[in-house]
Amino acid sequence: MHHLNLHNYLSRLRHSTANSHLWLDEQGRARGRYFNASLTSAFQAIRSGEDHQVVAYEAYARSYDPGDQGLNIWKLLEYVANDDESVELDRLCRLLHTLNFYRQVQEPGLDLYLSVHSRLLAAVEGNHGMAFRRILDVLEIPHVQIILQLPLITPSQRWVLTHVAENYRRNGFRIGVNASSLEQAGDLLDRIRPDAIKLDISAANHASAQISLLQRADQAQCHIIFRRIENEARFLSLQQANDTASPYLVQGFLFDLPSATLVGQATELPTAASHTTSTIAATAAELPG
Template identity: 75%
Template sequence: MNNPALQAYLSRLKSHLASSNLWLDEQGRARGRYFNSSLTSAFQAIRSGYDRQVLAYEAYARSYSVNDQGLNVWKLLEYAANDDESVELDRLCRLLHTINFYRQAGSAHLDLYLSVHSRLLAAVEGNHGMAFRRILDVLELPHQHIVLQLPQITPSQRWVLTHVAENYRRNGFRIGVNAGNLEQAQDLLVRIRPDAIKIDISAANNPAAQIQLLDQASRAHCNVIFRRIENESRYQLLQQANDTVSSYQVQGFLFDLPQASLVAAERVLPATAGNIAQLTDLE
């Protein structure tokens, strides 16, 4: 990593000078404090569906664990935290993930996907993304490689999603959305004009609709990511359905388990029944 501004900030974190709620541990990982929880980051690769090359990583917040398999913090706090506390947690995690990603070698030219919690859509007043953009500018980090991933919504939240997406876009961020099915993915493609659409592989079981979505997304310069791919048979069915199309991406336990290190995701990991049973809640 060759970034003087980030290096200087990491030095301050190591000396506990930057923030009492953010510090570097003995392994060099940034950790954050939220109430009585100690948080860190795990990253899962997003790969080309054609040759499995790593194109990006998605970040997840985890309660700290030496073996990288801490609990999903959002699941623990989703029903306990109020809106203000959820916004605070979302912003802390965003900064934590950014630091843990860009401090690692090989991150400079890869995309980083950061999830936006559903509570943040309505809880934030004013300009979404402005504060985060200012932090990135101070740390001299490339906002153009960060994809802010908006949550799956109900029909009543359509206008909120559109408003938030436009705010993030005005602040220079790329936008990702989550679709519940292929039909919703096509609607989001037209209405939100995202840079990426994610859809569970189990909800994408219509080969003709898949190809139509991929063709439309390609013309709109939007990446389609099929997620939660847990076994080789599902991956093969996806390849067979799109044997004439290579412009889609994949993510799941078949390829990678979430890890603190980006290097760990460079190899393709076999999915096992034990791994999947143990880590089903990580996505």
């Protein structure tokens, strides 16, 4: 860790108790308290689709569990927290993730993806991202390595998404968006001009459309991330369909599970070229309909 102000802040948190709003536990993890729940962070790697090298991490808010099996905190609290409380929880989670990521990251240049909850799109008035930018500046953490990941939207939320994205961009953040289809990804690429677009692997269902999207995204310097890759057959199918020099990123349980500890770089997986059609057929039964 090379951020002096962050180091000093974490040192102060070590003297806080578990009754505090924010503290460090005996394992050095930043933890927070909300609605009598103890919160912490889990991270899942985002990797190059070509060589599987880690290029970024996505952070998730989890209830604390000593065995690293915490529950999704948003699913636990979404129906008991009002909009104002959700905004407060979102900001607490962002701070927790930032502390837990930068206290252990060793490699320069790794990006951190932080999700913005859907309630914040309309609940926050004024300048989105300004308060978080100030925190990062105080901690001497490079905001340019943080991607604020906006939620999947309905058609009626198009203008809200555009407004929020511009606010975050004005405060120096890079923007990520979620798409439910290749078609929506293309629309978001043109309209929002994001730095990253996430697609479920189930949406990767049209080879020529995928190649077109990847080529356009490459020209626009936007990462396309295929997520929820849970088995090898899905990954091999993706590799074969994307017969293009345009880069893409991947994420999913096939590579690693979300964990409090950042994973290492190496993940050995066979490439599509090393598998025959019979291998694909043998594993195709694993694919959901």
